[in-house]
Amino acid sequence: MPQGERRCCGGFCALLVTAGLVVLIYWAIFQPHHIRATVDSAVLSNLTVSNSNASSAAAAAVSYDLTVSLRLYNPSVRVNIYYDAIDAELRFRDAVVGPAANDTSPSVFYQRRKTSEVVKMEFDYWRPGGGGGVTVGSDVARELVKETRSGGAVSLELDVDVRVRYVFRMFKLRLKPRIRCSLSIPVKTEGRHRGFGGVVASGDRCSVKY
Incomplete structure (x- = not known):
């Protein structure tokens, strides 16, 4: 190998080693741990399902209020x-039953190390006198009716997509973690015209994937 090529190859290898050491040192200092998420509480009210006895090809409407x-x-x-x-967004049996109707509170914020922040999410899909519901397949609606009438709990899943910036002095790292929380809310009849509702204070850990 010509001497010039040897110098070029040696310089490139040295550059790779230096870059690797910089990355290792940077990571050791930076240490951006994954965020942790838990559900503090969930309040469900006015859960009603219409047209749940229709044919499998027809759609049905789900109305509810949920605050998480x-x-x-x-x-x-x-x-x-x-x-x-x-x-x-909220899911039932892998079917989307509505994105958050309002902006989360807070919608954007700055979080210092070793601290926690409570984010409130509202799903408002019920109106007095009807309307405001989410359209789902009748098979999904029938399954939801079964759970509400079983005397047990309604199983829902909260899906949250987050865009974050990890910041340490001049260094910044942008990531998009995905948070998935299982909500098992015991429900009971709230009244003849108001449907079902329930409250849960779980404290259960949610899964967070990057």
Whole structure:
């Protein structure tokens, strides 16, 4: 191998080694731990299903009010986090029964290391006198009716997509964690015209994937 090529190859290898050491040192200092999420509470009310006895090809409407308090914890020792966007939707048996009707509160915020923040999410799909519901397949509606009338709990899933920036001095790392929380809410009849409702204070950990 010519001497010039040897120097070029040696310089490239040295550059790779240096870059690797910089990344290792940076990671050791930065240490951006994954955020942790738990459901503090969930309040469900006015849950009603219409047209649930229709044929399997027909659609049905699900109306409800749901408020979820989600606690987000930053376990990092040195790293602060900027939450730039939070998008939430509710699912039942893998069927979407509505995105968050209002912006989360707070919708964006700054979180210091070793601190937690409670984010409130509201799903408002019920109106007095009807209307405001979410259209779902009648098979999904029938399953929901079964759960509400069984005397047990309604199983829902809260899906939250977050855009964050991990910040340590001049260093920034942008990530998009996905939070999934299982909600098992015991329900009972609220009244003849108001449907079903229930309250849960779970404290259950949610799964967080990056």
